[in-house]
Every structure is written in C-alpha cells, then in structure tokens.
Amino acid sequence: MTQESVKFEAQKRILWRLESYLQKLNGVSVTTSAPRAEGLSCLLHPIIPSPVINGYRNKSTFSVNRGPDGNPKTVGYYLGTWRDRSIVCVWSNHLKNIPEKHNQVAQYYEVFLRQSPVEPCLLFHEGGYWRELIVRTNSQGHTMAIITFHPQELRQEDLNVQKEAVKKFFTTGPGAVCDLSSLYFQESTMTRCSHQQSPYQLLFGEPHLFEDLLGLKICISPDAFFQINTAGAEVLYRTVRELSGVNSNTILLDICCGTGVIGVSLAQYASQVLGIELVEQAVEDARRTAAFNGITNCEFHAGRAEKILPQLLKSKEDGHFIVAVVNPARAGLHYQVVQAIRNCRAIRTLIFVSCKPHGETTRNIIE
Ligand SMILES: C[S@@+](CC[C@H](N)C(=O)[O-])C[C@H]1O[C@@H](n2cnc3c(N)ncnc32)[C@H](O)[C@@H]1O
Numbered sequence: 001m002t003q004e005s006v007k008f009e010a011q012k013r014i015l016w017r018l019e020s021y022l023q024k025l026n027g028v029s030v031t032t033s034a035p036r037a038e039g040l041s042c043l044l045h046p047i048i049p050s051p052v053i054n055g056y057r058n059k060s061t062f063s064v065n066r067g068p069d070g071n072p073k074t075v076g077y078y079l080g081t082w083r084d085r086s087i088v089c090v091w092s093n094h095l096k097n098i099p100e101k102h103n104q105v106a107q108y109y110e111v112f113l114r115q116s117p118v119e120p121c122l123l124f125h126e127g128g129y130w131r132e133l134i135v136r137t138n139s140q141g142h143t144m145a146i147i148t149f150h151p152q153e154l155r156q157e158d159l160n161v162q163k164e165a166v167k168k169f170f171t172t173g174p175g176a177v178c179d180l181s182s183l184y185f186q187e188s189t190m191t192r193c194s195h196q197q198s199p200y201q202l203l204f205g206e207p208h209l210f211e212d213l214l215g216l217k218i219c220i221s222p223d224a225f226f227q228i229n230t231a232g233a234e235v236l237y238r239t240v241r242e243l244s245g246v247n248s249n250t251i252l253l254d255i256c257c258g259t260g261v262i263g264v265s266l267a268q269y270a271s272q273v274l275g276i277e278l279v280e281q282a283v284e285d286a287r288r289t290a291a292f293n294g295i296t297n298c299e300f301h302a303g304r305a306e307k308i309l310p311q312l313l314k315s316k317e318d319g320h321f322i323v324a325v326v327n328p329a330r331a332g333l334h335y336q337v338v339q340a341i342r343n344c345r346a347i348r349t350l351i352f353v354s355c356k357p358h359g360e361t362t363r364n365i366i367e
Pocket residue numbers: 225226227255256257258259260261262276277278279282303304305306327328329334
C-alpha cells in the first residue's frame with residue numbers, strides 16, 4: 001500500500017465517523033448537494049502528494065539525553081518507551097525526512113556539549129543546563145539554530161560565559177563549518193516557552209529567515225509557525241486558493257494565520273485580507289512579509305481569535321462577502337470562534353485546514 005492510499009483510507013474513516021455522528025445528532029440523513037464518492041455523503045478527493053518527500057523538513061527539534069552508550073551528552077531523537085524505561089537518544093542521520101544540514105548542526109552541538117564543562121539538562125530531573133536544539137532552514141540553505149538552556153541558579157555573568165562559549169564555537173570554533181546564518185539562545189525553565197515568556201536572544205547573525213513560497217518572500221522568526229514541508233505547503237495553499245473562490249469582491253479572513261502566508265498569497269485576488277494570530281512575532285512576520293512584497297490590502301491582528309474575531313466581524317458585516325480560512329493548532333478552535341463564524345451571515349465559504357482532522361477538528365466541525 002502506498003502512503004497516499006493509507007492516508008486516503010484514514011481520511012475516509014474520519015469522514016464516515018463524522019457523518020454517522022451528524023446523522024445521530026440530527027436524526028436525519030446527511031444530505032449535501034456535493035458529489036458523493038466512496039460511500040460518503042461528500043466528495044473525498046485523492047491525496048495530493050508533496051513534490052518533495054526526502055529531506056523535506058525545514059525545521060527539526062533535537063533532544064539531549066543519554067545515548068545507547070550511556071553518554072548523557074547525546075543529541076538526537078528519542079527511541080524506546082517511557083513505560084519500559086528504555087528511552088535512549090539516537091542520532092538522526094538515518095531519517096529520510098531530515099536534511100543533512102540539520103544533522104550536521106545536531107552533530108556539532110553534540111561536539112560542543114561534550115567539550116563543555118557544563119552539564120546537560122536531562123528531563124528536568126537532575127539539574128543541568130544545555131537543552132534541546134531547533135534547526136530551521138530555508139530552500140537556499142540559510143540556517144537558523146536555536147538552543148534552549150535551563151538557567152538553574154546561574155548568575156547573569158555565568159550565563160554570559162555560556163552564551164559566549166557557544167557563540168564562539170559556532171562562529172570561529174569547530175562549529176563554524178555549519179555556516180549558521182543565525183544563532184539564538186533561549187533561557188527556559190519549562191518544556192516550551194514563547195518569546196513573551198522568555199525572549200529568544202540573538203547571539204549572532206540575521207534575525208529572520210526568508211523563504212521563497214509561491215513567488216513571495218516570507219519572513220520567519222524563531223517563534224513563528226511555518227509549515228514543515230515548504231514544497232508541500234505550496235500545494236496546500238494553491239488548493240486553498242482553488243477552494244476559496246476569492247475574488248475582488250471578497251474579504252479573506254485568515255484565522256490562526258501564523259506568519260500570514262495563506263492571506264498574503266491570496267491578497268492579490270481579494271479585496272482585503274484580515275489575519276488573526278496569537279504569537280506576536282508571527283504577526284510581525286506577516287506584516288513584514290506583506291510590506292516586503294508590496295502588498296497593501298492586508299491587516300493583521302495580534303491576540304486570541306476568540307477575543308478579536310467577534311468584534312472584527314461586526315465591523316465587516318455590511319455588504320461584504322467573506323471567505324474564512326481557519327488553520328488552528330491541534331487543540332482546535334475555541335467555541336467562541338466557532339460561534340462567531342456561525343453567527344456571521346457574510347461568511348459564505350469556510351475552509352478548515354487541519355493536520356489532525358480527527359479529535360478537536362471533528363468536534364469543531366460538528367459545532
Ligand atoms: C497550524 S498553525 C497555522 C499557521 C498558518 N495558518 C499557516 O498556514 O502557516 C496554527 C496557528 O494558530 C495560532 N494560534 C493558536 N491558538 C490561537 C488562538 N487562540 N488565537 C489565534 N491564533 C492561535 C498558533 O500560534 C499558530 O501560528
């Protein structure tokens with residue numbers, strides 16, 4: 001079975017479940033005017049493959065933990081299960097989806113850790129400092145690395161010594177072969193911290209990556225979401241455009257817009273684009289991207305969609321047609337967002353993009 005047919009069958013099962021749930025809920029059969037196929041009440045299109053399937057990741061997150069030889073300064077991916085206490089950290093060189101550049105930076109981070117007098121932070125249990133590494137690249141090979149560090153009780157001057165050491169390693173030391181475009185350092189006492197909670201500190205290089213996508217230059221900050229497979233994302237956004245039917249009479253509403261790519265790539269077809277996004281850095285990226293590409297009909301709002309959307313829709317109700325695109329995080333949309341969309345008569349088309357169409361997405365669609 002090909003990966004595409006596995007995915008197709010999985011989507012079919014999700015739609016079956018959704019339809020039977022709706023039938024039970026309504027006590028009537030689900031009827032739509034759309035063409036049907038595969039025993040469903042709607043049309044399920046074949047899976048559209050990504051043009052790039054090897055080394056496609058533009059972002060990889062590497063952990064630090066004990067390797068198979070017991071060395072606690074090993075950088076890679078976890079293998080094993082927590083239940084069996086068999087977790088080890090292994091190198092990622094054999095993984096087909098990870099580009100060589102990411103593996104190279106991970107290997108040099110490991111070299112750095114092994115020569116550092118400072119201990120790594122393993123699962124927060126035993127103290128320690130050096131934590132995970134995130135590597136982001138664009139299609140030109142520009143590379144941003146982000147290192148997280150548990151500060152424990154270190155004084156500022158001791159922290160500065162560690163920052164200086166890692167910067168030196170990647171600029172003039174052995175790590176210089178990685179040719180990083182930028183190195184960020186984030187002090188973090190939690191599994192994940194946003195820029196607001198603990199700022200990403202630029203140790204050297206360019207603050208942003210710029211990615212070419214659908215003829216645009218997209219600005220990406222360390223904290224911002226960006227689809228992991230750039231060529232696959234182009235296919236996704238083209239599909240969104242085809243489904244959306246946006247034209248010069250429509251407003252495009254991009255809810256959970258991240259770096260604003262959906263809105264910016266459709267701006268030339270719409271009368272206006274309105275984007276809403278929680279992460280401030282991503283909103284700044286979206287504004288920068290619009291300005292950089294000479295796009296002037298986009299407006300991006302920073303904050304929670306559930307807070308911003310109801311007011312925003314009220315101000316746009318009169319005489320406009322709105323196409324809404326939602327692409328929420330895995331936790332799904334807040335009920336107030338669903339309600340605001342349902343209550344807005346101007347919204348004639350809704351496109352729901354989801355990387356996890358069961359679970360919360362199904363709940364949102366039912367709502
Ligand atoms: C899957 S990403 C999609 C980003 C973008 N649409 C794209 O295609 O690249 C989901 C985005 O939703 C944002 N988000 C999560 N909760 C949110 C909320 N309550 N309000 C607004 N944005 C939110 C996240 O920060 C993230 O950028």
